[in-house]
Amino acid sequence: YRAQLDAWFSARFHIRGRLPWSELEPLKAAAVVSITEDRRVGSFSIVSPSGNPTFDAQLTQDLTNIQSSGVELPPPPPAYPDVLGKTQRFLFRCNRRAACE
Numbered sequence: 001y002r003a004q005l006d007a008w009f010s011a012r013f014h015i016r017g018r019l020p021w022s023e024l025e026p027l028k029a030a031a032v033v034s035i036t037e038d039r040r041v042g043s044f045s046i047v048s049p050s051g052n053p054t055f056d057a058q059l060t061q062d063l064t065n066i067q068s069s070g071v072e073l074p075p076p077p078p079a080y081p082d083v084l085g086k087t088q089r090f091l092f093r094c095n096r097r098a099a100c101e
Helices: 002-011 053-069
Strands: 029-036 041-048 084-095
Touching: 002 041, 029 053, 053 084
Parallel strands: none
Antiparallel strands: 029 041, 029 084
């Protein structure tokens, strides 16, 4: 389920075309996201920014958009119902050039 959430958040991080690959490739940032019982983003904080203002601003904007839209996260598998109502740490980076430029 963790991998599914990583992919879900990564697909909603819209950094493509905002920075040249040479700048983008080494960047990464971590965010802690509170997942509500009804599978929404309750809150988030950037706990380890990349240090690049464009990257960090885009991450903050995208997480804010997810939170304010109220979109539901994918449901957990039956064996993992206890992940709801907790916080999870996610790493944001762009490690495939074709997906980022």
